Amino acid sequence: MTTATLEKAAAAEAPRKQKVILAEGNEAAALGVALARPDMVSVYPITPQSSLVEHLAKLIADGRMDADIVDAEGEHSVLSVLQGGALAGARTYTATCGPGLAFMFEPYFRTPGMRLPIVLTIVTRDGITPQSVWGGHQDAMTVREAGWIQVYCESVQEVLDTTVMAFKIAEHHDVMLPVNVCLDGNYLSYGASRVEMPDQADVDEFMGEKDVNWHVALDPLRPMAVDPLTGGTTGKGPQTFVRYRKGQCSGMQNALRVIEEVHADWAKRIGRSFAPLVEEYRLDDADFAIMTLGSMTGAAKDAIDEARDAGKKVGLIKIKTFSPFPVEALMKALAKVKALGVIDRSVGFRWNCGPMYQETLGALYRLGRFIPSMSFIGGLAGADITVPHVHRVINETEALLNGAAAPTEPVWLNEKE
Amino acid sequence: MSRHTSYPLFNLEQAGVPDDLCPVATVVSPMLPGDWRSMRPVVDRDKCVKCAVCWLYCPVQCVEEHAAWFDFNLKTCKGCGICANECPQRAITMVGEAQ
């Protein structure tokens, strides 16, 4: 073996040295995007996403990122530009939140239908009205039935790593769906933390060849009509529609497997692992559990440790992949506990509870068992979810275990503070 | 760009693209609207000077050049009558399809 091949072999086994920096979540997302080498980003600023696109613009202006940047005149056009780019073969990226996401909805719903692997970071923001420019999951939750993959990050490091992985997941041939990387507005977007930067060469090897428009293209050398009318309400029309819609659903289900594979590959090549679908924390011998999503999880883990020290047999279930909903993985976790408290950072208006809570009830039904449970809603409009808040959740859930009646209404954590 | 004929349409099957991903179409519509017509253009070959005005204004572009006159492809002609109206030689007459 020559020295070069020896070095190459060694490199394949261990990740290259990673630079340690301090970065806010928005900056980490931008750095993750740069590592994935997109061809095109299109941007429109909105609080609390703005610093993310400012970082992207600077990376491109400094020549540290080779991508075409389109400063479109609004989010609707932002995503439309990227659809065009993807149909011409570009790897594409953008970020938005709240009102911007709402304005984007028309092309947003269409993106998974065209199976375009666009990555869009939602720097989550609460839904207006009431007027708010602060964090909350209401925006991402509101569009959860639009056919995008949605993953939520817990830490700044996870934002960086997941952003790169999102491209790989989206472009997997068994998936071919757009991905939302959800990072909590305020606490993650502006929270600066120590992060390790994967080496570009490691990421390049991880990403492999780019081929985003093998299945559909607007290319004069491959003429086709993209998205013709399906053929009316009778005969083969509805059959055609069903075939494509079912294909979208299959792609979503395939994503559950691919998300796990991509996380495993990332762990192998980059040396950091994250629970891909559902994380279980101190759950194996737990009597009851609390459930979290996003940046609230860190405080919740600290609270769990304290509660454990105080003798409470409590564990934590964190959802990372919210869409597709990881029913099987969640059922496995739920099977271990006898009571459950679910914290949502958004509201499910129809059921008067948190949306993640409502979805979880579906998984419990599949599991075929009834356990007492409660919905907690906190952290709306930038409110903090602190260790004491989580202790309250732990205590009230523990009471269920001891026979207290489960309330039919959610508990609003920040209602009286 | 000097090319004036189309490239072959993409073959999805050959490329191994599943038929449940993005809705696409790669076969040209076989529809021929000639049966929409109630009136049909008839050319007076003696009057036609091949000025191509009928070709210029025919919405379906069904005008065909012959040795000494222009005529119409009746598979696609919808019978709108613009050609008869615009012909400077009055060489085109619209006649009922029943005739």
Add this chain to the structure above:
Amino acid sequence: CSKGALKYITTANIYNEVGDWEDLFAPGLAGCQGCNTELLMRHTLRRVGPDTVLATPPGCVPGMGSVGFNGTTGTKVPVFHPLLTNTAAMLAGIKRQYKRVGRDVQALAIAGDGGASDVGFQSLSGAAERGEQMLFMVVDNEGYMNTGMQRSSCTPYGAWTSTTPVGETQRGKTQDAKNLPLIMVNHRCAYVATASTAYMEDLYDKLDKAIAASKTGFAYLHVYSPCTTGWRFPSNLNMEVARKAVETNFVMLWEYTPQDGLHFTKPVDDPLPVTDYLKAMGRFRHLSPEQVEHIQKKVVENQKFVERMTEHAHVG
């Protein structure tokens, strides 16, 4: 030489040049009998050629089957339905990527007036401001004809549409049309022009200039396109109606470039009275004398307005 003879020669010239170029739409499209839009589309795409990506937002253009139906396509070049709202943005993305990889691909939109002047205006304006390299053609049939002839902001004053009906208290549209091409001039696009299918040599000339301009910037071509169905006139009279619009100055044919400013390409110095145009179709049949007077006044006003712009053309 007589006007008529000149016309034959020009027509023959166009035919001799492009007559054997392939019509890049399917032979059968479901445009109405005598559809001006279908005529315009076929000439345009033949001229632009096969190294093109064609965007046709919802409206008559895809409505007649250009993006296909039930698994077939109506076009031999790559074609797609953008949303009614995002045509210029999607095309911008496509063109940018081809430019990035060094391929010369023509981005072409054939959009209706509704999708351009109303709900699609934001993306159109944004793309024009950014100088995205494309040819954006608007087929102005003065309303949402594909969906049953509803009013658009390009619908002229007094016109009947299904949403500006003729009744006891209201008789057609009560507002004047938005002048979209002049708004595009104020974006300082690389090229802006108005055209009519009744003046095909002028249209072909402008197509050539627009294609050339779209290599470096945003080219906008606004074509007045009478609708036999929505405007209520016999299909064989389409060219006559289109011609009358120009001869009465109801529409004006001009072009603009940042270098040379705005100038008329078919100036009409001695226009026919606007009634010659109005009476050619059913959508204006109900007009009161006052309404006709308003329209005639607006025609003169618009003509003067554009004329003043031609005078200011060379300030730069």
Add this chain to the structure above:
Amino acid sequence: MYEVRFHGRGGQGSVMASGMLAAAMVEEGKYAVSIPSFGFERRGAPVVSFLRMSDREIRQLTNIYQPDCIVCVDPTLTKSVDIFAGMKAGGTLIQATHRPLAELALPECVSTVGLLDAVKIALEIFKRPITNTLMLGAFAKTTGVVSLDSLKRALEDSDFRDAGLAQNMTALERGYAEVAVHQIERRAAA
């Protein structure tokens, strides 16, 4: 875990100071998290920023309610804001002020005080009352939890325009050199 709360006014760079301090701690191989408060950070309005430091990974991404240390980069702020809210007993205050210790009304929880006439020095260096890097120097000297060298490296990595870096280096050094550190003897609680 060591927790710091920064108080300042919009435009004085207290959020940036919190970030640079966190970067300096990361330089030293520690874990650090800096979170700004989320108000309307208009020029002049009171703003808060939070910093956590630990030898282990920090999981909590929340505001700080019981700080070990308070850095107040503005001399007038104590009139409008209760900067000591929730402060732990035996805590440290780094205060920009021209007053001597005896003139300050300090609560029982404060044990260590670093005082710096930061506005005066800032006017000398920047011709404007930007006190944030001065106060970082004062923080390093008073607390000893971060070294001056690490702060210098964090400054070098920051995005200063033109002469900004040199001026801020001077400010950092002068803050470190000129801060007056006091230990307050507290009688043990009865």
